[in-house]
Ligand code: 2AM
Ligand code: CA
C-alpha cells in the first residue's frame with residue numbers, strides 16, 4: 001500500500017472537527033479555570049474533555065496504537081515515543097488564549113510511525129482554519145495549498161516567539177536577552193500569538209518568517225512540524241542541529257538562512273526532555 005496512513009488521517013480530520021466544535025461551544029459558556037504547575041499555567045475542564053473525546057474516539061478505531069496527550073501526561077501517563085503508530089495530541093493549544101477568548105486557539109494532532117511524523121492536523125477553531133499536511137503530499141489550509149514566504153533576509157522578517165511561563169530569573173533573563181538579540185538585528189518585528197501550533201502554521205502559510213521557542217513539548221510541536229515542513233519550511237533544533245520532537249525546543253523558518261541566523265543569535269537554556277523519565 002503506497003499510502004497506509006490516509007485512512008487514519010481522514011478519521012482524525014472528523015474527530016478534530018468535532019473537538020473544534022466542542023471548544024467553540026465552550027466559549028459560549030462560563031469558563032472555570034484551574035491551575036497546573038503555577039498561577040500562569042492554566043487548564044480548564046474543556047482541555048480535559050476534548051482530550052478524552054479525541055483519545056477515546058481514536059482508540060476505539062485503532063486499539064493497538066499509542067497516545068501521548070498533554071492532559072493524560074499531566075495525569076501521570078508516560079510520555080515516551082516508540083516505533084508504534086503514535087498519536088501526539090494537544091487538545092487545546094493556547095489555553096491562556098482560550099480563557100481570555102483571544103482568537104488563536106487550536107487542536108493539534110501529530111501522528112508518528114517509527115518516530116517519524118506521517119501527518120499533522122492543526123485546527124484553529126475560532127478562525128475555522130483547518131491546517132493539514134501528510135508526508136510528501138504538501139500542506140493545506142481549508143484544502144488550499146500553502147507555502148512558506150521563502151524570505152531569506154532576516155532583516156526583512158517577522159519573527160514569532162513566546163514569553164513562556166517559567167518565571168525564574170535566570171530563564172527570564174536569557175529569554176529577554178534572546179529577544180533583544182533578534183530585535184537588534186534588526187528584524188521587522190516580533191509577535192507572540194500564544195499558541196505554538198498556530199505559530200508554526202503562520203510560518204507555513206507565509207504570514208511570519210520564523211518561530212523559535214524553548215520549553216514547549218512534543219504535543220505543542222508534532223502537528224505543526226508536519227505542516228511547516230510540507231509547506232517548504234525549515235525546522236531545526238535551537239543549536240542548529242537536527243530537530244528532535246522530544247527535545248522541547250525548536251526553530252522553524254521560511255528558509256535555512258533565517259533559521260541558521262536565529263540559531264547563532266539565541267542562547268539555549270536547559271529545558272529537559274519529554275522522554276527524560278521514561
Ligand atoms: P498550551 O496552551 O497547550 O499550554 C504559549 O506560550 C504556548 O506555549 C502555547 O502553545 C502553550 O501551550 C505552550 N506551553 C507549554 N507549556 C506551557 C505552560 N506550562 N504554560 C503556558 N504555556 C505553555
Ligand atoms: Ca497547557
Ligand code: CA
Pocket residue numbers: 090092093094196219220
Ligand atoms: Ca500546547
Ligand code: CA
Pocket residue numbers: 047070090091092093094095
Ligand atoms: Ca494544551
